[in-house]
Amino acid sequence: MISFLLMVNKQGQTRLSSYYEWISMAERVALESEIIRKCLSRSELQCSFLEYRGYKVIYRRYASLFFIVGTKPDAGGEENQENELGMLEFIHTLVETMDKWAGSICELDIMYQLEQVHFLLDEMVMNGYIVETNKSNVLRPIDLMERESYKAENMFR
């Protein structure tokens, strides 16, 4: 299962973090900075997998942003059986979905529409497990919910 999912830029600033396993604030900060440092020190030719403190970490860089996923064994399992190649595919699917949603996603989009990105992510991952990988199945409800929110907000105002 996925323990955490991070989007961190090359300066080490976290643009989005989603934790599926509770870690204290201090540990989170330490973890994020350590991992991004490790990712930054690796070259393009090296493989996308790392080990960090018992987590199997899979990462990929898209333009200025690193998408980092940390996995741990399932509850009750002893060995981390996560398929690293599959997780790479999933990261790619996530990025493609965000791309479709934002019409060419960039770092600024994620920064200024943080809540919406979280909503999108929640449609795809729940509790560290994959919910949906089909882009339209993800984006249609997002769209509908946005419209509903918009209506409600207008009424609210």
Added chain:
Amino acid sequence: FKMSMKLRDLIRKVRACKTAAEERAVIAKESAMIRTAIREEQEHYRHRNVAKLLFMHMLGYPTHFGQLECLKLIASPHFPEKRIGYLGMMLLLSEQADVLMLATNSLKNDLNAKNKFVAGLALCTIGNLATSDMSRDLAPEVDKHLKAPTPYLRKKACLAMARCLTKCPDMVDDFVDRVVTLLKDKSHGVLITVVQLMTVVLLVDVQNAEEEGIEDITETPCRVAFLRLVPALVKLLRNLLSMGYSPEHEVGGISDPFLQVQILTVLRLLGTNNEEASEEMNDVLAQVATNTETSKNAGNAILYECVQTIMATESEDSLRVLAVNILGRFLLNRDNNIRYVALNTLARCVEEQKHSGGSVLVASGENANSAASALQRHRTTVVDCLKDPDISIRQRALELIYHLVNQENVEDLTAELLNYLVLCPREHRADICARVLRVVDTYSPDDRWRVDTLITMLTIAGRETSTDVQYATIVYISRSSEDIQAYATHKLLKAIRDDDGTQLGLLEVGIWCIGEFGDFLLNPYSYEIPAKLDEPSSTVSFMQLDAATVVDTVEAVTKRHSCPQTVKERSLTCFAKLSDRYADKADPATLSRLHELIKKNQDSHSLELQLRSCEYDALLNAAKGISTPAGGNKDDDIFGVTTEPGVVSAQVISAAKEALARMPVVDLKVLQRKQAAAHFGEIGMGVVPRTNGTANGAAAKGGDLLDLEDIFSSGAPAAAPVVATETQNGSSAPAAQPAKSDVDLLADIFSASALPSQAAAPPTSMGGVDLFAAPALSQPAAPAVINPMDLFGSPPPPALAASVPLSADPFGS
């Protein structure tokens, strides 16, 4: 009434900050505003404030004051507020948060809402956060949604239920049958979530079974039910493979690779140790393995999972061949990720095979289809991976190489390992050295190679090797023939000369050898390396050295600034021994120089150096028949050598000479037993009774006087004090045995742990060392002596009493 900032504005402001301090200030100010707003119960901006809190939380600032706000929001009838409230809960709260319980009611209400998005929000939150109490409470509601009319809710309900079952494992059996219906769902989202639900449930089930002590996990109702589903899963997978182009789910030309991977995972869990299930999935696994496209990452992900499933289940041989071939192909792939994955899987498979098969890998006798033989075939590739620039790959390759070693390839592979040792980072060196030692222990083709490899390893990584390696090297050298001993000593001397003083292990072993076998250095040495396939024969030769050069080398080491205490101590012993070895062979100038070098430390600040210096000086004098200087203090005569002034008896002289003689050969079996005990037994507990037992055993034999079994208490410094207490038998208390007994081999050998403490007392009370008190060793002396010598396995029969204490160096250092 200040206008509160929108989240965007806050983000913009934080972005504009140039320093961390500025950012902290901005956040602190906003934090204060939010807290005021919360206190004043401003409903208007609750939504916005929580959004800002989420942002601040992501940056790492404390936000606990906002938790209750989230709860107020989720109770709101307005959708956007609810939404932000739930998001806030999921990000800001952990399952330990006390306020979480308060949400249960809202969750229940929202679960039953007519609006499917609201229900969806609730399911999502439960799936991410539910505690065990909440799970128990809400499970029936979640269950209803498993049969919801829309797949949107069904898929969320599946994973929410997975969480509930993880938190309340006892509920598993109630929900097993839901799974059956859900597997027939049309929506892929539901399918992928229900398959994951199955995986989670299976793991929980295993855990349950372990806790309840059920031996046979195949009989749990859950597993039985799921096993019946194997055909359905197989059918599902087959449909996916034969599905035509379906734009909805395809990635890179493959239909829903995520679902395929998940199905393969669950099949693996069901097929492990289950013949029947494995048979049912045989065909489809073959289909996946042969038909999946390997050009895209998605295809490789599926193949990877498939290989893992084949290896873990009871699959047919032909299937295993397929899997192994896939792994072989992966190893040759240029993509690093794929090679990493292949190395990983191979290592795991080989590891499992070793455990289940039990026998050590033997390439010839091994089944051609096994991972082990695939491994051998790809040996060169794996070795190449050792030189890969990527560290993850290097480490994986290293693991595999250990599994690869066998009698035939040990020389080549060890050479590769040593090459790697040169480049590898310091932290990993100690581990590699330990492993090379094990390889050397098990597979050495001959003595010379063994000694050679160990010395080379010490030259490369002497600093990082553990004392185990040093001891082992010494033991092997001492057990070898004289020829090899000469070779080793020459080689070590050369290495020490070339070394800059940093390779501690090398210095320790080298100096010991020089002392012990120094006489070999006075002769030249050469041997021929026999011609091999593509190399002509060559000769390795070392020049003879004169005594002075040898002494020079050792002296140079001690003169360095960086020379550690232990090396200096050892070099004193070395000088003492060389005095004996070169007694007839070297020029008097060198001999007196040796004596001077020893005496130099008489005033040393270090107690140990001083001690050795004085004692060796006295010993050398005794060996030469020189009595204490006339007119000198009686106290100078440490060993009571001279009974009449100016005379040293012949017996004393020979005793002294024997003290410096060659060390006897260690019994390897005893050593290994001891090492094994040190590893398994509790320090102190296992050691004491054992030594007593075998001590008596040795006594029975009467031989093995120098049963040096307690000597190599490597890595168990506590064993030394145990040994000391055992032998003390009431004589001076062991005091704090310094861990130096660990490092100082010779201290161990002669279990001087007993003696230094005695020696520390004023020289006159040298009780245990009173050997030289009388010219003839009288019986009364023997018992007094036996205490410290207990280690050597026996109260030796009186006839041997004379030799036991003599051959042992009672000075112990």
